Amino acid sequence: MKNTMLFFVVLLSFPVFAQDTLQTVKIELGRKKLQKSLLKTTNTTVLSSHELLKAACCNLAESFETNPSIDVNFSDALTGTKQIKMLGLTSPYLLIAEENIPSVRGASQAYGLSFTPGTWVESIQITKGAGSVINGYESISGQINTELLKPIKDIPFFLNVYGSTDSRMEINTHLNKKLSDKWATSLFVHGNNRLSKNDMNNDGFLDNPLGNQINILNRWQYTNAEKGWVSFLNFRYMNDEKQTGQVNFNPNTDKLTTSSWGSEINTQRFDFSSKIGYVWPEMPYQSIGFQNAYNSHNQESYFGLIQYNIKQNSFYSNLIFNSIISNTMNKFSTGLNFTSDEYKEFVNTNDYSRKDNSLGAFLEYTYDNTDNFSIILGGRLDYQNRLGFFATPRLHARYNPWEGGVLRFSAGRGKRSANIFAENQQLFGSSRSFNILDTNGKIYGLNPEIAWNYGAGFLQKFKIFTKSADVSVDFYRTDFQNQVVVDLFESAQQVDFYNLKGKSFANSLQFEFNLEIIKHLNLRTSYKFYDNKTDYNSGSFQRPLQAQQRFFANLEFETHIKDKGQQWKFDYTFNWIGKQQLPNTTTNPIQDRLSGFSKSYSLMNAQITRTFSSTFEMYVGGENMGNYKQEKAILGADNPFGTSFDSSIVYAPVFGQMYYAGLRFKIK
């Protein structure tokens, strides 16, 4: 009886995924680790799970290190959390979704990417530019969607153990059981910790936080291909604890005192999500999906004497219907989204708690002449209690002028409310005072951010003798109509937040060249140029901590797979990061000043994987092998309660070189 009830609950709660599942299947057919399509209308790159094996590990934030579309930065010298940027804009301007449910948003903006372990990931789709309207109106510079491993296709057992010289340990265990030809379930358990203290630059502060995370996901999948039903049910719990600050800081005695500077960031999260998708068996081009997600995110933290607590309870619901108009050259998707967010947010004793709701309808029409041209016209209408009633139009077009070439164009609008504290948490690790200069807006006194994004790109695939190669160039511009300006130029003792008064834009130009040099030896290179200017109160500057130029190269080599699955894999990544605009530090005493721009530098990572059989492999690797370290990672480190203390100006690695090793074991 109980089982029947459970079955019922599952069926009722979960519908939208039939379409996604179909897409995922397509992705798996390709054997390449990084796939660029000539036929997709949007500028989307697909990363397979094999791609994720090329970097040290470990979570989603780190999985983009071998990908040129996304820049991985270091957010601050305290938490070691890696921030990502796309088209020169930080992750709040991206829509980051997990199986098409927006996941990293609101309270989880700063650390959310580190809450998805890399081994859970089946594939990642990265879309540059405006993106689809189906999942919401918030995305401005791009969309990243992660597909997790599907229980129906998963292997019975997987184990991954990892350890590194920065004293981080990780363990990932996956268990899978096929209960019948229709039901399957997976249990993923992830744990990581860092127990020993490191201070390689002798500034008295930990280079990496002490911490531990436990992350458990249980998912259920129901598939009935004959009848056309697919359903997923996910339950997830995560607890993450970090301690950082001065080496001699003891939270039991020093918390919120001036005896030494320290910080603890503890996050607890519970997620539940469900999807149900139905494809009409007699009309395979028509489907309906319904997905629901509830999550509760609770961060309790302090940074020196500042206490910051944020709790977010969210509910998200999406109903989508896909069908055709007369034939499959004309497809459409339409549906409704509902989002509700309840925030309890406190900065010291200031209460910024609020409730946000939004309801919207979308329609997306796709024309594809099945040959060389396709266009996606999308639009949505939303009402949100703080953003008002507004429309979000988006357009993508693709044209193949000749064999192997594709020309793409996109344009679209995005609108969002900036969670100024959650998104700029790293600034709590400084002596800056937080000033909100506007009072009339509805979000912390500020207005919503609105931006238009336009982009065009060209990709050509070709053969050099018999080896495949491709070259591409794309240019994107984001124009802010309004932006919540985070001003670090006024002085080193304050950060000002205010509505944009002049202009703000982000231009991004990217060249890419990829080549299969000989069989199993692949080269990827890219060069990027950014021009991201904002009018601040004190003048017009490049946005800080954004390199204007970057060069990236990745070389991978694999030996032939032998009968029993034995193989060697080598991977090498080179990054050159140009000079970066730094915040104004001229108001500091002379020893705590930085020049206007950082120096350029380069980083090298490498990894070797040895596969002993199809079920067992080991890997070793190094990051930042040139051992480049930022000279002054923390300003005023000798007097953390003084006026020039700042741990937020990080433009290069703090830790220096790092080596790691790990193993993967599977039972198939």
Place this chain on the structure above:
Amino acid sequence: MKNIILILMISFLGFSMNAQEAKKNKNAKYTIEVNGNCEQCQKRIQKVALGVSGVKTATWSIETHQLNLILNEEKTTVLDVKKAIAKVGHDTDAVKATNKDYDNLHSCCKYER
């Protein structure tokens, strides 16, 4: 009065048409064999099949030469699709392409007749 009669007539007509339509399958599935070779053939066959009003989906496999169709029988028949395909040079069991249309095919598409 005239209007009422007109409305009655139209609705009556409408009904009878509906009744007739109900017998025909709006999502009839067919699989037919179409001669061809390559990706170019695939594009051409699919495009011309979709160009027939009433054809909802058309996918042709390069390996098996099978064309999977879903079509609205109220609007078209498989024979119409076969005729359209023959016109661009591809043979099916029922309708063969004329020599002229066959000769117009690109060299890689010239399947053995």
